[in-house]
Amino acid sequence: MKRISSLFLVSLLSGATTLGAYKLVFDNNNSSSALSIAAPQSSYTRNVSMGGPENVDFTAAADKAVHTVVHVKNTSYATASNPMMEFFYGSRGGQPQPQIGTGSGVIITADGYIVTNNHVIQNASELEVTLNNNKSYKAKLVGTDSKMDIALLKVDTKDKLPYATFGNSDDMKVGEWVLAVGNPYNLTSTVTAGIVSAKARNLSKDGLQSFIQTDAAVNPGNSGGALVNTRGELIGINTMISSQTGSYVGYSFAVPSNIARKIIEDIMEYGNVQRGVLGVQGGELNSTVSKELGITDTQGFYVQSVVDKSGAQQAGIKKGDIIVKIDEKAVNGFSDLNAAIVTKRPNDVVKVTLKRDDDLVVVPVKLSKNEINSFTYSGLELQDLTAAEKKQLKLDYGVRIKEITDEDYMPYYDELKGGIILSINNTKATDIETVSGILGNKNQNQRVRVEMLTKSGQVVRFIM
Numbered sequence: 001m002k003r004i005s006s007l008f009l010v011s012l013l014s015g016a017t018t019l020g021a022y023k024l025v026f027d028n029n030n031s032s033s034a035l036s037i038a039a040p041q042s043s044y045t046r047n048v049s050m051g052g053p054e055n056v057d058f059t060a061a062a063d064k065a066v067h068t069v070v071h072v073k074n075t076s077y078a079t080a081s082n083p084m085m086e087f088f089y090g091s092r093g094g095q096p097q098p099q100i101g102t103g104s105g106v107i108i109t110a111d112g113y114i115v116t117n118n119h120v121i122q123n124a125s126e127l128e129v130t131l132n133n134n135k136s137y138k139a140k141l142v143g144t145d146s147k148m149d150i151a152l153l154k155v156d157t158k159d160k161l162p163y164a165t166f167g168n169s170d171d172m173k174v175g176e177w178v179l180a181v182g183n184p185y186n187l188t189s190t191v192t193a194g195i196v197s198a199k200a201r202n203l204s205k206d207g208l209q210s211f212i213q214t215d216a217a218v219n220p221g222n223s224g225g226a227l228v229n230t231r232g233e234l235i236g237i238n239t240m241i242s243s244q245t246g247s248y249v250g251y252s253f254a255v256p257s258n259i260a261r262k263i264i265e266d267i268m269e270y271g272n273v274q275r276g277v278l279g280v281q282g283g284e285l286n287s288t289v290s291k292e293l294g295i296t297d298t299q300g301f302y303v304q305s306v307v308d309k310s311g312a313q314q315a316g317i318k319k320g321d322i323i324v325k326i327d328e329k330a331v332n333g334f335s336d337l338n339a340a341i342v343t344k345r346p347n348d349v350v351k352v353t354l355k356r357d358d359d360l361v362v363v364p365v366k367l368s369k370n371e372i373n374s375f376t377y378s379g380l381e382l383q384d385l386t387a388a389e390k391k392q393l394k395l396d397y398g399v400r401i402k403e404i405t406d407e408d409y410m411p412y413y414d415e416l417k418g419g420i421i422l423s424i425n426n427t428k429a430t431d432i433e434t435v436s437g438i439l440g441n442k443n444q445n446q447r448v449r450v451e452m453l454t455k456s457g458q459v460v461r462f463i464m
Contacts, residue, residue, distance in 0.1 A: 035108055035261060036165040038233045056177055056230070058193055064232030065181045066189040067132050067162040068108075069225050072116055072139075072153075074101040075126040104182035104225030105129060105153060106234060107163045108264065112137070112155040115264055116224030117239055118144045121151050123378055123406065129155060132189050143267035146381075148255060148342070149239050150263045151224075164226060167233030169212065169256035170329075172196050180216035180238055180252065182225025192217040194252075201253060202335035210339035211253035212236045218252035227254040236260075262343045276344040276367030278352075279310020280317060284333030297355065299332045300324045311366040317354065324360075325353035341367070377435075378464065379406020382421065384432050397430045398422050398453070420453040 077096035103120030107113070114129060121127060127139040137155035144151040172178075173196065180192045194216030201211040214227065218241050227236030236254030266273045282304035283289065290298050300322040306313045323331050326340035327350055344350060346369035354361045381403040390396060398420040404413055421429045424438050425448050438448075447463050454460060 035264065036163060037261075038165045038167045038231070040168070058177070058179060058191070058230065061179055061228055061230050061232035062181070062191045065164070065179060065226050065228045065234075066191065068106055068164040068234075069132065069181045069183070069189070070105045070107060070114060071130040071183045071186070071188055072103045072105045072114075072120055072224060073128045073130070074103070074121050074124040075099070075128070076101070076123045077125050102183065102186060102221055103223045104221065104238070106224070106226045106237065107131075107161050108166075108234075109163050110160045112157050112161055113142070113264075113268075114139065114153040114155065115237060115260060116151050116153060117237065118146045118149045118151045120224045121153070122146075127153060129153065130188075131161070135159075143271065143273075145263045145267075145273045148259060148263055148273075150237065150255060150260050152264055152267050164228075164234040165232075166257050166261050167229055167231070167235040169235045169258045172199065172212065172229065172235055174198060177230050178214055178216055178235065179228050179230075180214065180218050180222060180225065180254075181228065182218070182222035182238060184219035184221040186221060190222075197251070199256075200333075200335040200339045202333075202338070210256065210259065210335050210342065211239065212256050214252050214254065215250055216252060222252075227257075256339070258343050259339075262345075266345070274345040274369075276341060276346050276348050277307075277310065277369065278337075278341055278350075278365060279307040279312035279368060280323070281305045281307065285322070295322075297322055300355065301331055301334055301337045309368075311368045312352075315352070315363045315365040317352065317363065317365070320356070321361075322355040323352060324355050325351075327351050379409055380404060380416070382432060382435060385420070393420065393453075395420070395422075395453075397428050399429050399432055399435055401452075415454060416452075418455045421450055422453055422459070423451040424448050 076099050101120070101124075103116060105114040105116035105120070108115050121141060121144070124141070127141065128136055129139045130136045137157060139153040139155045142152040142154050176196050178194060178196055180194070182190060184190055194214045196212060197215050198213040201213045212227065212235070216227070218225075218238050222238050223240070225238045226234055227238050229235050235257045237257070237260050238252060238254045241252045263273055280301075280303045282302045285293075285295075285298050285300050285302050287298050289302070290296065293302065295302075303312075303317060303319055303321040303323065305319055306317055323337060325331055326337060329336065329340045331337045331340065340350070344367055346367055348367050349364050350367065352363050352365050354363065380401055382399045383402040385393070385395070385398055385400055389400070390398075401416050401419045401421065404410065404416055409416060421435070423429055424435060427434070427438055429435050449461065450464050451459065451461050
């Protein structure tokens with residue numbers, strides 16, 4: 001078989017992560033317990049003319065948005081390294097020192113739910129949010145999705161807070177005006193303007209992310225803040241900048257509001273993120289790949305293989321098909337495909353348009369659930385064991401440490417990666433759902449006792 005060297009194989013099998021299990025009953029008539037969604041704007045006329053930006057009035061949108069954006073302070077504690085203590089006693093010694101990180105967040109319900117970036121609150125021992133009126137509240141972490149860099153916080157207050165209305169990010173057009181609202185460099189209530197530069201940008205190696213790219217100025221501290229349209233509706237959560245200096249140089253990226261809203265609703269209702277799986281593997285087309293494949297199409301997602309027992313297989317999708325549309329969304333590459341699937345849940349049905357032997361074929365595909373769940377906690381990415389792994393290890397429970405992302409654990413990387421966590425606080429680590437429940441319900445400053453089976457077959461215990 002001809003080897004296709006430049007076709008990057010990717011999979012639509014993504015994990016679900018959570019740090020809590022909050023449930024809400026969604027009632028569209030009760031803004032205190034449901035997300036506010038903007039009504040469709042079928043007759044909306046953009047207020048941009050050829051006369052230039054001086055003819056665009058951003059004041060109403062800015063005034064609406066600044067009151068919903070908060071300053072997020074993340075306090076974590078780390079023990080400073082002490083070489084003498086380590087040499088003589090084998091420990092770092094010293095008192096834990098507080099480390100402060102800051103970012104932004106967006107209030108999304110009147111009773112105090114706030115969305116921000118996962119990287120803003122990562123490894124936090126204490127969280128505090130400050131509103132535009134300078135009132136501060138302690139916040140607790142409800143849940144997080146590290147892959148999409150979204151986290152959900154909650155503050156307890158009897159006050160009715162101003163909250164953002166979700167707009168439809170799919171309706172945004174390249175060239176439309178947007179405002180970025182946040183707290184860069186600890187400067188509260190900062191508003192910058194720009195346009196949508198591109199949609200469905202993918203910046204990750206796993207191909208799972210899909211960003212709105214803008215040229216609105218975003219700097220450190222803006223992370224987790226609001227990207228709003230000229231009506232003040234939330235159409236994105238500002239996430240990152242593209243810069244070699246660490247400061248804004250012309251490009252910034254936001255998680256689309258439709259993706260963020262779906263993640264938030266999942267965490268509220270299910271306690272974790274419910275991702276539907278199409279069940280295909282392959283890569284996006286371009287001139288080089290198409291030439292190697294011997295086809296003329298240079299756009300779309302080329303199906304290299306189909307996952308057994310997946311919705312794609314049951315719908316008759318096969319190797320060599322080119323996916324060109326999901327529902328009514330054109331698919332020019334993997335980021336478009338992911339953007340269409342990531343807002344869906346298991347058992348949702350999507351209409352897939354395929355190009356097969358120069359014919360267009362439309363098939364309904366019922367999305368399946370990823371059988372291998374993953375969960376990220378304190379810099380450790382954990383993953384369920386497969387049935388084959390359990391049989392090989394002669395275990396009927398346990399979760400694997402798939403990856404380590406926290407620098408504090410890097411000295412122990414070889415010992416930790418691949419290890420099997422057997423119990424946490426003397427409770428069996430049956431699966432990811434059990435582990436997420438244990439860790440999600442602990443106090444923020446509470447340490448946990450972990451029992452782990454190393455790759456060498458030893459059982460070790462440590463405090464985390």
